[in-house]
Amino acid sequence: MAEKLIEVQDLAFGPNQVFKIPRFELKKGERVLLMGPSGCGKTSFLEFLAGFRKGAAKRVHVAPRHRVVFQDLNLIEDFSVLENLKLELKSEDLERALKWLKRLDFSVPTGTLVKRLSKGEQQRVAVVRALAKNDDLLLADEPTSHLDRHRADKLMELLHECAHSALVVSHDDHLKRYFDRTVMFEELEEITE
């Protein structure tokens, strides 16, 4: 039986614990796309799993070696691209990240400050940084929201290639083909009157 990288039972989170999820699991080697309308709690759920949001649950297990792509990308805008990569990556991972950036048509010098980049460029840096860490699990929140279709596909191909286990939050139906299963957030939730 495959190892569970995410296991949640009877979770309540969000303001006044308004979001309730009776059960959610993600097994090793599984890529899951989590979809749902804006404001339904997808990002909060992801932040809870990443450990940056509080909640109450009967059981919570998230693989300790996981990396996160935040919706706000979490890049330090006053630092250069290279410095942002170095913040999280060791030298061997850094080489891989730089190679992947080129593969994603990222042609900006790495000494450029992040604040000088477009949102799409920033997004590619953030995703590549997370992928290059080579952890057990990837949690990504809207990783392609600022990319055009062509570049989004390239990035998702890379993600599919490098992240064997991933939970990705997105609005984009087009991404479904890169995932083993798609979960609608409403289906996860326990509807409470």
Add this chain to the structure above:
Amino acid sequence: MSIVSLAAVIFRRYFWYAMFVVFGVAFLLYVLGGVIQYSQHVHEERHALEMINADVIAPKGSSIEHLRRLLRLEVFTEPALIPSQLYTTLTTQPPEGLQLTPVFFWGHHDDTPVIAADLKLQDILGAEFREISQLGDREVIVGKTAAMKLKLKVGDSISLTTDFADLAEAPYTADFKVKAIDELGVWNGAILSSLSQIESILNQVKFTPKQIWNHNLLSYVFVTGPEKWLQETKHLVDKRTVAQDLRLSTEVPGLLKLSGIDEKLELEVLIFAFLSSVISLFAFLAIWLPLLARTYRKLIRSGYSTHQLLLCFQLLGLFLLFIAAGLSALASHYHPLL
């Protein structure tokens, strides 16, 4: 990225913010250094004032009126020198705790002032002016200007009058023999020794260390009449103005001011500077801290622990403090606040 590298990157990327904060801290340290210097200075001067127990007076900048006032004081023991401003205060607002001694005697002949030497000063002054060491009772040295005006020669007799302005006593008049005619400067109506010669004399005068006049030495010396003569003048002294065995406590702020310290003004300036430095530092920090806080949050989300980041910011803070302290020390060295 190691903690040191991270601190270096933060410093490099926020260089100007850091520099503004460094300048703010340096300014604050500079002002605090000034406050400490000021406190020490005031303390030392207050202590020095408490050491004054004697023996005054020949003021720089004194007018004839000052000299007259001086003569109204009791004749005491040792001669001494004080700055004129202090003397003015002492004579207009006699402080408690100060024993005053006039150290010169002066007289005039037909409105031309003439001086005579105090025997006690003869030892000091004799090396420079041999005539002074040879002065005897009822003998005077006359400056060349005065001698020319009065057509005096050595050996002539001159009648000198000392009057005391508003005192009830009658002017004192006595005959003196001109012992010598010398290059004496004429200043404020009184006859003085030339400044260049007096400077060397002053070098030989021993003062009690840290006494207030050490900082404000007058540049010339008055000499008094012979002891016997001084005794004769005693009855002319206005007893009402004599200050004996008094304490200085009530006059300390005034005396400090005379020694170059205006406590109130300097304190106000220091407080203003202190507030300015605090406000400027907070203004700089108000700009920089939100950026640092945002960076801190992002670093936490990037996997850095609170402990690591505290270490990093402490390192950065110490480095900036080191630079600020250096700048402050340089500023204090080349341009002390006080």
